[in-house]
Amino acid sequence: MILALLGLPSLLAFAPSDTVYQGIEPRRVVPYVASTQARLRAQPAWQRFVAGEGAGWSARFDPLTGTATSASGPGLPMGMPTTRDGLDKAVRGFLGRHEDLLGVPLRELRLRNARNDARTGIAYVEYDRVVDGAPVWGGGVRATLKYGNLVLLNVDTYPQAPRLGAASIPAAEAVSVAMDEGPAPWADHGEASARLVLLPLPVANDVEWHLAWEVRTRTFDPPGKWVSFVDAQDGTLLHVYNEVRFLDGVVQGVHDTRTVDGRTSTSPMPLITVRPSSGSSVTADDAGAFSLGTNDGTVQLRGSWLTVNNEGGREGSLSFSGTTTPTFTTAAATEAEIDTWVFLHHVKAWAETYAPDAGIINEGFTSNVNLGDVCNAYYDGSVNFFQAGGGCNNSGRIADVAYHEWGHGLHYTSLLAGTFDGSVSEGIGDIVAAMQTLDSTVAPNFGTDGSAIREIGADRVYPDDVVNEVHEDGLIFAGAAWDVLGNLAATYGEGTDVKGRGWAVASQLLATAIQSGPTIPQSYDAYVVADDDDGNLGNGTPHLCELVDAFTRHGLGPSGGTALVSLDHASLGNQPADTPVALAGSLTNLAPACVSFTLARAEVVYSTDDGGSWDVAPLGVSGSGLSGAFGGFPAGTVVQYYLRAQGADGTEVQLPAGGTIAPYTFYVGDLQEIYCENFDGGDDGGYTHELLSGRNQEGADDWLVGTPGGMSGDPDAAFTGRRVWGNDLGGGNYNGAYQSDITNRLSSPPIDVSGHDQVIVQYRRWLNVEDGIYDVASVYANDEAVWTNHATNTRTGDEHTQDTDWVLHTLVLDGVGDSLTLGWEVDSDGGLEFGGWNVDSVCVYAVAAPVEAARVTDFVASDDDVERVTLSWTQPDDPGVTTAVVVRRDDRFGETRDDGEVVFVATDLTPGETIVAIDTFVGEGYYAVYTGDGSLFATGAVEGENADRGTGLETDAGADVDGGDLLVKQEGCGCATPTRTQGPGAAGWLAAALAGLLATRRRR
């Protein structure tokens, strides 16, 4: 469904508007889906790395590019480089040894930045990934060193980036396009610059490649630091965002009662400059204390660090005489001037402890107050606050607003690497405010009705809550940082209303983490590196578990919000008949320092009767690996299965997690393809969809063909290729979930299945749907429901179907007629929606050879011959059944062609023909013949049909007879595997000669 953004300006409008356009960086959402991660983890480049130098390292992979977007582990010594050249050389040496991890040749990387921070012991070395001289926007490689050890590697090289040739429009023209077609065409644009980039523009959970000019311009009215992307080949304006950070967000909800109006307190005015009536000026100290030698003078809101400008009237100025405590009141200056002075010095004092090197502390800073606009504030290098009006209080009078805007400046001037990411910056603004106020509600009384700007205590989750609006998306990071504070306070036994040890640690982690310029998904790594105390991420960090917990709650952290201990297993495909099914898996613990899990037991649980009953087969366990075999199922069986692993402490993990609710399946036996469609051709496969009931609004019929975005439980990649059909695939303003109170259905085109009484439907399913008592997901065959999701009752109601992998779903359909139309439907109630259907690789099969018809019905093994047993039967009269295998056992009839000693094998037989073979054998044997097409064979022994007892009695005890030797009597052939001749050949003659005898020898 689409998420409604209350009160936001039209986000994508490029047209002039009375609200300053903000926009967001063209950054892709990178979801975390465990099964995709397991598949990417298995790739050879990564496996080679962890088998050698990278022992103990773990990684998160980008599902679109396949590269390790975040890899960390035990520190790898790089020497102790500190200079740009030294850092580059050390990291380049490492990358040269592991070029396959890059996905691209090392020569396609160009050094962008190498910085060492002696205070924190962290160094960053960044490379652009360059294609024909142009860097891939947002791409490249970053190496993070702590205490001289490589501890974190980010590889975003986009190996699939195309070569798009040269620019065909010049930079100057691109700048004109950016100015004229951008959000502020009427404004004066200065400071223009342009560089050529290869832009992976996010489109529908995929990327579209453009060679583009990245154009930067500056405007002052409206405030703008514009970053525009103009296609360098056709001059199209592709994307714009504004780096000026505005306060504006969603005014919502009345919360706390921290007031703005009427509440005053007398605070010192630190670092303010005092001009005496005679003599030279002095500057007050941090506590506002100064010494003049005279009691007369004037003070303006100017000092050694801050200058406050009153944009709404004359500058505040306080004349004093006969006092050593001159006090600003509204008689001397506006409240906004006085307040902003106090608030900004307050937050600066905080940062002096945790970010002493940040430029915002060490360079002069300006605050402009009482600007001629309302309900906002912004940071553009200075902080700027609007006057009261329009239902809002004067933003310069609210401490949280001052902290937030100043937080943007702290972010901007702290950067040693990475980017000034808009969403993270908004989150930083909010958490910087909350670190001062110890309140998760940001800026109460921003509205004159008491309303606040935002609430960071709510659990916003990546990527489901990403809406591509910087303030909303920033709440994901701010929420995680807020939970870090809460967890650390708990660790140190403090309340969250205390600025104690936990608060100090949280403050330091925040200030250090933001130096790396993370995006939202990189923020967890930034915290972990900040927390590390020994240049080794393989042994945890002092507060790792507090960080894991906090970030996991917001869809970040090592598991992207999913389980920290997961089973990995490549699900089984269809299996041959009567053959034990081997399977293997492994257990991944993504936070071994915080979650202890030792694999003690593992088993496969399976059903061959559509879930009516379940059997268990134990699997072997070795370290974190599990393997074994189960079954050996007859052809035609549909097997459902799931894996279950138990830790030493009894904790259980299942895969699929739903166990019997949504198991994996496979079909046993050979299938003949009638129809297969994976939606990766140029079209949609001819599938159609419709809303069957519910209000016909946008997104009610939300079936789409495209790349799934990993939201609301959806997959982050297709099973094959790039495209699937699914309910709301996510991305943009869509959250990936179906809507409430609707019924919609996807239908296949009619599939010709004429000539087949039975067909097998198999497709890859990734379904997330509420318990079937509430929301019903169905598969239809010609308008008849042939499958629905698991349902309980109103007392339970929480057994949802939540696939976390592309499950092979197998349905056996009888009597569907000549034409089959498949349908996938979701029928939702009024509450709780999930990601719905995702459908890929739809196939319809016929059983390759008719199993029952292939069985012999007249098999005879002789029991009156000497030292041999004569075997005879009529080959089933089915085209394709040209192979026969006879097995012998001495205890019972063999049940399959492998079950016993094989005494006869022949291929290329003629259906309907009589076959005679001789087994040189002394003793009593149980014989059975299995016929088939070479890969699919009949199974099961029925005495009098395909099984018979036979004896070869010994008459000469001294004779040298090789019991069990295979001897095939084919009149002059005697070969083990006779080659058939055309027409009435030798065997045909033999068959005719024996026909009468065989008729009399039948036992029944």
Ligand SMILES: [Zn+2]
């Ligand atoms: Zn902001």
